Amino acid sequence: MQQIADRYPQSRSALLPMLHLVQSVQGKVTPEGIELCSELLDISAAEVSGVATFYTMYKRRPVGDYHVGVCTNTLCAVMGGDLIFDRLKDHLDVGNDETTADGKITLEHVECNAACDYAPVMMVNWEFMDNQTPESAVEAVDKLRNGDDVHSTRGPRICTWREAERVLAGFPDDLADEGPAAGPASLAGLEIARENDWAAPGAGARPTERPEQATASTAEGAVEQADTRRAEAETKGDVDK
């Protein structure tokens, strides 16, 4: 915990990752964890508690080995998110924000994860499972309960919720670059811009230029080229490790 606090010029900025670390060890935000954060950051327990109860990623009840969040926000809902959530509720015999009797799966409906281009989306421990159906969702949770490997549709093998919480606390598991992070649907706009020779005002490079052909004349342009190059590499699944 102290290691996290030491990363920030103002130690109270460490509260969010510290709460994730509490969850990775204790499976939820405990009174003991709140006291420790308060002590280390020299803020009141009420302030820590206020943050922990404000953000939905912090849990006051124990989470199962896998947190399954089904997006039921507008686009995902109309594309099948509501059906997926209802099917999982029946299949797992739990309600919203409840955990299966074997302690394996916690089901929760979640808000938009900015992955609408792959709706309907399900998140398992905050890894994307894109273009889901009720059947694929049931298959994924059954595999997780059986201890079989499940891979995010554009990320790594799904780890446990506690392991994911440790990563969110700032202790990488070196899996961040495993699998493509930006799929074709996310890059469709970029491709259309290239075909039509469109560019954003003030952009450092024309969209029809390959990043290696363009010469950035500004710092912003250089950043844009780097972002484009990385997105393309990730789409091909060959991002540098």
Ligand code: FES
């Ligand atoms: S509405 Fe589901 S990811 Fe945006």
